[in-house]
Amino acid sequence: MRAGPSQEEIRRHNLGVLLRSVHVHGATSRAELTANLGLNRSTIGALTAELATAGLVTEEIPRDRGRAGRPSLVVRPESEMVYVLAFAIGVDRVTAARVGLGGLVLDRREAPRAPGQAPAEEVVAPLVDLARQMRDLAPAGARHIGTGVAVTPMIRERDGQVRPRAYGSWASDPLSEALTEAIRADVNGDFPIARLGTADLAALAEHTRGVAIGCANVIYLHGDAGIGGGIIAAGRPLTGHGGNGGEVGHMVVNPAGKPCCCGSRGCWETEIGEHALLTAAGRPIGGGAAGIAAVLDAAARGDAEAQTAVRKVGDWLGFGVANLVNIFNPEMVVFGGTLRELYLASAAQVRSRLNRNGLQAYREHVRLRTSALGDDAPLLGAAELAFERLLADPLNDQVTELDSTGTMTAQSGVT
Amino acid sequence: MRAGPSQEEIRRHNLGVLLRSVHVHGATSRAELTANLGLNRSTIGALTAELATAGLVTEEIPRDRGRAGRPSLVVRPESEMVYVLAFAIGVDRVTAARVGLGGLVLDRREAPRAPGQAPAEEVVAPLVDLARQMRDLAPAGARHIGTGVAVTPMIRERDGQVRPRAYGSWASDPLSEALTEAIRADVNGDFPIARLGTADLAALAEHTRGVAIGCANVIYLHGDAGIGGGIIAAGRPLTGHGGNGGEVGHMVVNPAGKPCCCGSRGCWETEIGEHALLTAAGRPIGGGAAGIAAVLDAAARGDAEAQTAVRKVGDWLGFGVANLVNIFNPEMVVFGGTLRELYLASAAQVRSRLNRNGLQAYREHVRLRTSALGDDAPLLGAAELAFERLLADPLNDQVTELDSTGTMTAQSGVT
DNA sequence: GATGATTGTTGTGCCCGGCAACATATCCCT
DNA sequence: AGGGATATGTTGCCGGGCACAACAATCATC
Numbered sequence: 001m002r003a004g005p006s007q008e009e010i011r012r013h014n015l016g017v018l019l020r021s022v023h024v025h026g027a028t029s030r031a032e033l034t035a036n037l038g039l040n041r042s043t044i045g046a047l048t049a050e051l052a053t054a055g056l057v058t059e060e061i062p063r064d065r066g067r068a069g070r071p072s073l074v075v076r077p078e079s080e081m082v083y084v085l086a087f088a089i090g091v092d093r094v095t096a097a098r099v100g101l102g103g104l105v106l107d108r109r110e111a112p113r114a115p116g117q118a119p120a121e122e123v124v125a126p127l128v129d130l131a132r133q134m135r136d137l138a139p140a141g142a143r144h145i146g147t148g149v150a151v152t153p154m155i156r157e158r159d160g161q162v163r164p165r166a167y168g169s170w171a172s173d174p175l176s177e178a179l180t181e182a183i184r185a186d187v188n189g190d191f192p193i194a195r196l197g198t199a200d201l202a203a204l205a206e207h208t209r210g211v212a213i214g215c216a217n218v219i220y221l222h223g224d225a226g227i228g229g230g231i232i233a234a235g236r237p238l239t240g241h242g243g244n245g246g247e248v249g250h251m252v253v254n255p256a257g258k259p260c261c262c263g264s265r266g267c268w269e270t271e272i273g274e275h276a277l278l279t280a281a282g283r284p285i286g287g288g289a290a291g292i293a294a295v296l297d298a299a300a301r302g303d304a305e306a307q308t309a310v311r312k313v314g315d316w317l318g319f320g321v322a323n324l325v326n327i328f329n330p331e332m333v334v335f336g337g338t339l340r341e342l343y344l345a346s347a348a349q350v351r352s353r354l355n356r357n358g359l360q361a362y363r364e365h366v367r368l369r370t371s372a373l374g375d376d377a378p379l380l381g382a383a384e385l386a387f388e389r390l391l392a393d394p395l396n397d398q399v400t401e402l403d404s405t406g407t408m409t410a411q412s413g414v415t
Numbered sequence: 416m417r418a419g420p421s422q423e424e425i426r427r428h429n430l431g432v433l434l435r436s437v438h439v440h441g442a443t444s445r446a447e448l449t450a451n452l453g454l455n456r457s458t459i460g461a462l463t464a465e466l467a468t469a470g471l472v473t474e475e476i477p478r479d480r481g482r483a484g485r486p487s488l489v490v491r492p493e494s495e496m497v498y499v500l501a502f503a504i505g506v507d508r509v510t511a512a513r514v515g516l517g518g519l520v521l522d523r524r525e526a527p528r529a530p531g532q533a534p535a536e537e538v539v540a541p542l543v544d545l546a547r548q549m550r551d552l553a554p555a556g557a558r559h560i561g562t563g564v565a566v567t568p569m570i571r572e573r574d575g576q577v578r579p580r581a582y583g584s585w586a587s588d589p590l591s592e593a594l595t596e597a598i599r600a601d602v603n604g605d606f607p608i609a610r611l612g613t614a615d616l617a618a619l620a621e622h623t624r625g626v627a628i629g630c631a632n633v634i635y636l637h638g639d640a641g642i643g644g645g646i647i648a649a650g651r652p653l654t655g656h657g658g659n660g661g662e663v664g665h666m667v668v669n670p671a672g673k674p675c676c677c678g679s680r681g682c683w684e685t686e687i688g689e690h691a692l693l694t695a696a697g698r699p700i701g702g703g704a705a706g707i708a709a710v711l712d713a714a715a716r717g718d719a720e721a722q723t724a725v726r727k728v729g730d731w732l733g734f735g736v737a738n739l740v741n742i743f744n745p746e747m748v749v750f751g752g753t754l755r756e757l758y759l760a761s762a763a764q765v766r767s768r769l770n771r772n773g774l775q776a777y778r779e780h781v782r783l784r785t786s787a788l789g790d791d792a793p794l795l796g797a798a799e800l801a802f803e804r805l806l807a808d809p810l811n812d813q814v815t816e817l818d819s820t821g822t823m824t825a826q827s828g829v830t
Numbered sequence: 831g832a833t834g835a836t837t838g839t840t841g842t843g844c845c846c847g848g849c850a851a852c853a854t855a856t857c858c859c860t
Numbered sequence: 861a862g863g864g865a866t867a868t869g870t871t872g873c874c875g876g877g878c879a880c881a882a883c884a885a886t887c888a889t890c
Contacts, residue, residue, distance in 0.1 A: 007422070007846070007877050014877090031837065040879050045838065069836020070886040217656050229742075233655075238648055240744025241632050241780060250741045252772050254670065255734065264737075264772040319670065322679075326665045327644075327742065329655025357667050357679040365656060422845050422877070429847090446868065455848050460869065476855095484867025485855040831890100838885070846877090854869070860862090 012393050014039065018047050019056060020391045022077045023102055024208060029062065031072035048075050054395055056082055056101065077102035081142045084386035085134065087127055088150040088198065088379040089113065089175060091225045092288045094123065096130040098138065099383035103209055107134045120178035128182045147193045148386030149179055150201045150378040152224065194385045198222055200237055200245050201381025202336050202371070203230025208384050210372040217330040221248070223339030227269040231328065253320050271316035274338065280309035292338045296345045314346020318353025325358050325366050336371035343370060427808050429454065433462050434471060435806045437492045438517055439623060444477065446487035463490050469810055471497055471516065492517035496557045499801035500549065502542055503565040503613065503794040504528065504590060506640045507703045509538065511545040513553065514798035518624055522549045535593035543597045562608045563801030564594055565616045565793035567639065609800045613637055615652055615660050616796025618645025621749050623799050625787040632745040636663070638754030642684040646743065668735050686731035689753065695724035707753045711760045729761020733768025740773050740781050751786035758785060
């Protein structure tokens with residue numbers, strides 16, 4: 001139950017829509033914006049002027065004119081001067097990026113990750129270093145307007161398996177908490193640091209700038225040490241209770257399967273995770289993405305044991321995909337992280353399983369794709385998440401929460 | 416990418432929010448509305464005046480005053496004069512209701528359903544009769560402002576199993592199509608007839624007026640001849656591609672299970688459906704809800720074979736619930752239709768399975784509940800769906816679609 | 831260089847909701 | 861019974877948002 005925006009909120013919303021448009025689609029002429037957003041020329045002019053004054057966009061006279069008539073000013077996001085910092089803690093390395101408005105990666109650095117049993121501070125320290133370096137290299141006057149963190153579950157020392165998110169919330173994940181604290185103290189301004197799971201952010205990135213552009217219903221599957229899933233439903237990230245998405249990796253696909261670190265058994269993760277592939281191929285555990293790549297490589301070269309392992313794991317991959325397709329009826333399933341290569345190596349099994357277990361109407365229109373952004377998807381998703389605050393309210397650095405009542409009011413503006 | 420509402424849309428939206436508020440929460444004083452919606456007294460006054468003029472609400476001086484100060488006028492939905500027709504095609508019977516604004520069931524009738532192999536027209540005919548009777552009994556001047564239909568998959572003649580939704584869309588379901596045509600011709604006005612799946616509508620009803628009020632993330636499971644699921648995510652019904660929800664009933668829970676009518680095997684539906692329970696209990700197939708009740712009854716009385724069957728089926732029920740909980744992280748799971756009794760009879764198995772296969776953080780906060788609206792949930796959901804059009808735009812009978820651009824405009828009103 | 835086409839700019843007006851002052855209705859206390 | 865306190869409806873006015881139209885600016889074409 002809530003009413004709509006006040007007139008001031010309309011203004012803010014429209015500013016946000018305009019800024020988001022140039023952020024996502026790149027530089028756009030005012031004439032196109034007028035057509036795309038359905039606002040009057042005069043309104044578009046007022047909005048862009050406001051954004052330009054705020055230093056968020058520039059307006060330029062276009063080079064190539066071509067058509068008759070007065071050339072329309074091109075609105076371009078201030079990619080160099082307005083940026084966010086994005087962080088991702090991977091299994092074997094940590095990455096950080098400075099990303100400009102418009103999605104331009106201005107700087108990107110990575111460092112090896114301290115081993116699994118290292119205290120959180122030790123994992124976080126190099127990231128803070130990277131952040132400082134990037135911040136210091138930013139041009140004078142550039143504004144840091146947000147920070148995003150892709151949270152990866154901790155890794156169990158013993159066997160490299162992923163610890164399930166027993167803590168329940170991304171915000172209370174110890175690693176990301178330590179990172180947040182360090183960043184807040186050393187690099188960040190006062191604004192909040194946005195956190196979300198790796199797979200959720202990769203899904204967001206693929207939805208915004210990757211293969212899933214324009215797809216309202218997407219399931220993104222991320223292979224890592226474990227299996228994560230990010231779901232976009234009706235164009236929005238699907239978050240369960242408390243804003244923490246589900247865990248498709250712990251969907252039980254094989255009731256007779258091996259025990260999982262979560263206490264259950266036969267979880268999807270135990271059947272298609274790194275551990276499962278390596279074990280099936282008779283290889284030692286560990287090695288991360290390289291270990292998986294080695295098995296896939298061996299299979300491609302004709303190694304029978306590896307081929308059998310890939311087929312088996314691919315079969316379970318397809319099985320889980322079929323289940324998710326039946327449950328969600330998505331337009332696209334995207335394979336990212338280590339699942340990208342695994343899918344490519346076992347596409348036949350996956351399709352076959354989907355045909356066997358997926359509902360006909362659903363499997364016929366669902367498209368299976370691999371990540372377009374590759375390993376940087378979570379990082380780029382973290383950047384997109386960090387931009388959200390600005391895009392929701394370009395002129396006000398305060399966090400905008402939706403009015404709980406839902407009514408639209410006029411002049412109920414920020415004091 | 417779209418901007419927000421025009422000023423006129425603000426007005427419409429606020430009218431809708433106000434009307435929805437009294438529709439869902441019942442008669443409310445203007446003072447409370449002022450507080451709840453966050454609008455000014457004068458604005459609330461103007462809005463209620465407009466709705467009263469349109470014949471959608473009445474304003475009354477309250478009886479019991481109690482507090483000091485001028486008593487606030489009570490805004491009451493015009494339950495008797497503004498109504499929708501709702502239809503539900505069940506497995507063994509068809510039901511129809513006339514539901515007034517505010518959710519008041521003004522009239523409710525049912526008729527036996529023609530057997531499974533009957534042509535669609537034959538199934539639909541009694542419903543149209545009921546609709547005519549109800550319409551004719553409505554008071555003079557009462558306005559029929561919408562029609563909703565709960566679509567149930569067709570039933571296979573041979574063994575009573577549900578035909579999967581191979582057609583892909585509710586709108587193209589043959590039965591509901593026939594019903595829609597008949598209603599449109601004989602009873603309905605010009606406005607569109609809203610259709611959605613039984614489980615989706617029951618979920619909507621439970622979310623609006625049942626056990627799941629206030630729960631933003633709900634999974635509703637409906638037992639029938641098959642198993643359907645309706646999912647509310649972030650307060651909105653989850654619809655997959657093309658507006659057709661997923662089919663949790665065809666999630667494969669038992670890769671080694673029996674073949675399902677959908678072509679797959681070991682679908683949840685085959686493990687916990689009517690067919691499965693009756694077979695496990697060594698009873699003849701058929702009988703619908705009564706057959707299930709008989710088994711549950713026998714189990715309650717100590718019949719060992721029935722108890723074993725209930726335990727087994729309850730185990731699979733819990734298994735599927737655990738999977739869905741892991742995938743969605745909902746706040747509540749609601750059991751409706753025949754699953755209501757089944758869950759009550761096997762709650763121990765369900766909880767035990769959930770504890771074994773559900774992630775700790777999720778299973779700890781998820782609440783398992785039975786339907787509060789009982790067998791009428793789909794019917795009431797259909798009514799709610801039918802009201803949507805009015806609530807989205809109380810003064811205009813045109814269908815309001817969201818502007819594709821997303822910008823907010825002023826005076827871009829309906830022509 | 832004139833014309834047509836397209837777009838930016840400016841001033842005006844409509845509409846919406848907030849706001850404040852006033853009117854109204856009830857309760858409570860003496 | 862009457863007056864003050866309290867709460868709410870009502871009315872007139874105002875600010876802000878966007879549409880609209882007229883005008884100015886710029887470009888292609890002939």
